[in-house]
Amino acid sequence: MLGIIVPLLMLVMKIEAIAVSSGSFNDDDTARHYNSRYSIYDESYKVDFRYHNHTEMHNFLRKTSSRYPNLTALYSIGQSAQKRDLWVMVVSSSPYEHMIGKPDIKYVANIHGNEAVGRELMLHLIHLLVTQYGTDDYITWLLDNTRIHILPSMNPDGFEISKEGNCEGGMGRYNSRGYDLNRNFPDYFKQNNKKVQPETEAVKQWISKIQFVLSGSFHGGALVASYPFDNTPNTLFQSYRSQPSISPDNDVFEHLSMVYSTSHTKMHRGESCSRTQPGFKNGITNGAEWYPLTGGMQDFNYIWNGCMEITFEISCCKYPPANELEKFWEENRVALVNYLAEAHRGVQGFVIDEFGNPIERASVIVKGRDIKFSTTKYGEFWRILLPGNYKLEVSAEGYSPSEIDFTVIKQHPTLLNVTLHSTKRVGENGEQNQQQQQYGHGINNQGVRPYPHRDYSIHYHPNGATNNGQISDNSNGILSSISSGFNSFVTNLFG
Ligand SMILES: *[C@@H]1O[C@H](CO)[C@@H](O)[C@H](O)[C@H]1NC(C)=O
Ligand SMILES: *[C@@H]1O[C@H](CO)[C@@H](O)[C@H](O)[C@H]1NC(C)=O
Ligand SMILES: *[C@@H]1O[C@H](CO)[C@@H](O)[C@H](O)[C@H]1NC(C)=O
Ligand SMILES: [Zn+2]
Secondary structure, three states, X not given: OOOOOOHHHHHHHHHHHHHOOOOOOOOHHHHHHHHHHHHOOOOOOOOOOOOOOHHHHHHHHHHHXXXXXOXXXXXXXXXXXXXXXXXXXXXXXXXXXXXXXXXXXXXXXXXXXXXXXXXXXXXXXXXXXXXXXXXXXXXXXXXXXXEEEEEOOOOHHHHHOOOOOOOOOOOOOOOOOOOOHHHOOOOOOOOOOOOOOHHHHHHHHHHHHOOEEEEEEEEOOEEEEEEOOXXXXXXXXXXXXXXXXXXXXXXXXXHHHHHHHHHOOOHHHOOOOOOOOOOOHHHEEEHHHHOOOOOOHHHHHHHHHOOEEEEEEEEXXXXXXXXXXXXXXXXXXXXXXXXXXXXXXXXXXXXXXXOOOEOOOOEEEEOOEEEEEEOOOOOEEEEOOOOEEEEEEEEOOOEOOEEEEEEEOOOOOEEEEEEEOEOOOOOOHHHHHHHHHHHOOOOOOOOOOOOOOOOXXXXXXXXXXXXXXXXXXXXXXXXXXXXXXXHHHHHHHOO
């Protein structure tokens, strides 16, 4: 099944990929050699369908990295409040180095400690990717052209106190200090006074260091793919019914959600988990339309980092008995792999100067989609887009801005190199700096990239949202506190 789904797309992308390759992928011989070399160990390299506690999970990841040193790398992005490492496994044919021109993507599971299915599925996904490399063409192509970072548990402390068989409730949902980590991120729309937790800080640092192009976050308690925005601007009259909060990339988010829900064996049917929950057309929903929340991770990924993140609710029961894990794996297996390939859709390229040197931190905006993103230190950029005609606005300090028309087609990503011409003569730096500050859209000292331009009625500047409560909560008013009371009620019911 996996090999059949995108063979045409694959072939074309392979050719395209060679054009921007840094020469770091394996040829077919290496891949075959790799697989045969390890076949003698494959019997003992497996993941059981049962829950793995923190130690067992770590052992599996370590075993994987020693079995597959050329395909995996294990690193910790920091520690939980109770000092458990937040382990990330990279799976790629270039696990130790970013492949220039190729996207880095991520999966994050178990942000709510008692939503345990995603955590286990991440281990099975890692196992699938490393064992199928060199055998399954699609997976081989994926690992040769993408670096996949997998954080199986963002909330290991919560998981340790959660109980198998508990389908509902909040025990283990929060970190060990009682914070909901999916309410702990800076928020563009509303002030978030919650004290930043170590798990959240680790993830924020992580995504500021690596320019992730695509991301998925795994939850339980419902069956739906939920996309940004999760939050809504304050309006004069707060409505009791949840309204959709539509982002400028709504078409892309709907598409990405549909890729997952239609590749999932059940999600696309949109059946509700219980009488108290809604059903969802095609198994997808706008986050705020379901219920608005402040401080969520997916809006933060998108608004601050230009990374497209979707929240996947993959089990009606938050922590189902282990004997159901195999069923969940079969439901999600194809979707988990298909979603990752979406990083290769849209436009990608380099911003360079007239001498061919990369320009770091150039600002890139697809006209009409106000979320700004920035080039990496190699001058790279990526943007997931559906087929159509677009205009790219590229600017960087010391260069004349440039606008380029381009077309995106379905079959493969559009490669676009943008050359900017210097306006700078030696010694004129001071003036440039001033200009950047004038709009307040530069990257501040926390690496925070604010969301520019949109004229929402009332919003807090992201700088306010990241502080420790210096800005008092004075413009929310009583209507808003009614609605946030309602939100936290709904939140406790669902994922
Ligand atoms: C984790 O599981 C292993 C094997 O079942 C067990 O020996 C160990 O005590 C567990 N660790 C914790 C902290 O529960
Ligand atoms: C990893 O790749 C290198 C270079 O391609 C090769 O020399 C080495 O044998 C490989 N290691 C393993 C364990 O396959
Ligand atoms: C785009 O620029 C990159 C980096 O400078 C280069 O490797 C690549 O060949 C260029 N691609 C095209 C299509 O010009
Ligand atoms: Zn959740």
